[in-house]
Amino acid sequence: MDNRQAIGSWLSGPRAAAEDMGADFGHRGRRLGLPADGPGSVAPLGRRFGALFIDWALCMVIAYGLITHGYGQATGNWALVVFFVLGVLTVGTVGSTPGKRLLGLRVVAEGGGRLGVVRVVVRTLLLCLAIPALVWDRDGRGLHDRLARAVQVRI
Numbered sequence: 001m002d003n004r005q006a007i008g009s010w011l012s013g014p015r016a017a018a019e020d021m022g023a024d025f026g027h028r029g030r031r032l033g034l035p036a037d038g039p040g041s042v043a044p045l046g047r048r049f050g051a052l053f054i055d056w057a058l059c060m061v062i063a064y065g066l067i068t069h070g071y072g073q074a075t076g077n078w079a080l081v082v083f084f085v086l087g088v089l090t091v092g093t094v095g096s097t098p099g100k101r102l103l104g105l106r107v108v109a110e111g112g113g114r115l116g117v118v119r120v121v122v123r124t125l126l127l128c129l130a131i132p133a134l135v136w137d138r139d140g141r142g143l144h145d146r147l148a149r150a151v152q153v154r155i
Helices: 003-012 014-020 045-068 072-093 098-102 117-129 143-147
Strands: 105-109 150-154
Touching: 045 072, 045 098, 045 105, 072 117, 098 105, 117 143, 143 150
Parallel strands: none
Antiparallel strands: 105 150
């Protein structure tokens, strides 16, 4: 292996290096029995971040307009409370937050179907902590989804 190949494998990441050596990971969601693309496939990362941004912006508007009435320092804290309540209520009832609905995503249990209330609360609480949501597995699920045995899919 020459230096350019070594640097290229380092820049591409461990998954690309392993695939170059012959490892077959399959598509994201394969281990969960989900299709490679289309409805029911694992939601792409960009859409998930977009939905999170929409939901956070909505929570900031609600906190700013209805709770803090413009008092800036408390708005972020109240927005987190609104985010938690919004997540539990919407994911627990219809399976998606307003941002997820707008971008065509839904949260489902690993085997399909809706999440139970306890799993929705655990998932949303871990999402509010932020760090578990930043640790992903090879299927593209955050630690908050893994612990709640959930997956975000395309509608």
